Amino acid sequence: MRTVYEKADVVPMIAEIFRDLGYEGTSLSRITERTGLGKGSLYHFFPGGKEEMAATVLAEVDGWFERFVFDPLRRDDPAQGIATMWAAVDDYFRSGGRVCLVGAFALDETRDRFATAIRGYFARWIEALRDALARAGRDPDEAALDAEEVVLGIQGALVLARALGDPAVFTRTLDRLKRRV
Amino acid sequence: MRTVYEKADVVPMIAEIFRDLGYEGTSLSRITERTGLGKGSLYHFFPGGKEEMAATVLAEVDGWFERFVFDPLRRDDPAQGIATMWAAVDDYFRSGGRVCLVGAFALDETRDRFATAIRGYFARWIEALRDALARAGRDPDEAALDAEEVVLGIQGALVLARALGDPAVFTRTLDRLKRRV
């Protein structure tokens, strides 16, 4: 039997594996068994191997947030952009049942490999939110601190929710941050 | 040449490696080269191999926090216990230059292996802080939420500080949390 895939279908599958297992924990054999693609296909799509797979996945996550979070924050009117962000974030992280790939990569030495992508993701998020808050009338200095607090709070909530095995920590934190800004 | 170590000396070294590289990223050869201990010595101290090394390290971290953070929170008068916590946390995480081993383990599949240790660490921290806040006169429900916010804020700050390569995020967050409780 022969099944044919397209790259667009396979990237989200690989993303989920990296999210679950981390960069080092993700082996080609794990990818093979969970996607059904043999090494040949994998290396056809990603000639650069594992590192290119991770970079592609990172770029896709970044693209998703750029489209559904950062851009609305920049383009829409502040209140609506921020409302869009809350919904998108809650949806993306499955209300605390899913972890942040970028955050996970940031913690171990994987960070060095993808430093600029990781830094860019968080920097653009904070910046977009900070500007939206400022446009909504918040004092600029306060807006910067609040934006940082929100992004960091989301990451912390994901860590804690996962550690305690209790996704409610995430939704509770999202509500609290929502009320605060 | 022959150099002799004691287990007590070697655990912190291994802890630092796990912190840097994560569980999967830490290989025996890396441990060997960074500690100077051969496999023979390693398996003499930790017959259970890599998993026992990680478990031991996790227990040591837990013990440190139990001693210098959780216990003061429980025994000292609330205000002083909390003050001790801020100092210990800032010190332990090198003002944002170091990452939380337990938090890092919580994110990937390593969590499953050490689930109870990881959950216990965070649960006891939150509980001790919550009770201290309650004893200080804070409304019990508020105290519970604040305790959660503090622990999660610290974890998020570590993630963000590392992601941005900017430890100041951590100290700034610590100050903000300090002011809030």
Added chain:
DNA sequence: ATTTGAGTTTACCAAACGGTACAGAAAACG
């Protein structure tokens, strides 16, 4: 009908993985 080329399968490779076995060196202890 033939060519083409993206996508797949299978078999391989050297290196590194976690782990084991064991002989010997150094302390500890009688």
Added chain:
DNA sequence: CGTTTTCTGTACCGTTTGGTAAACTCAAAT
């Protein structure tokens, strides 16, 4: 002193790692 216990160095084991090579399949374009 001699013996026992603790610790270390080295060689080895089977398995898995990331990666390569090349033969193959099959739909679409010519």
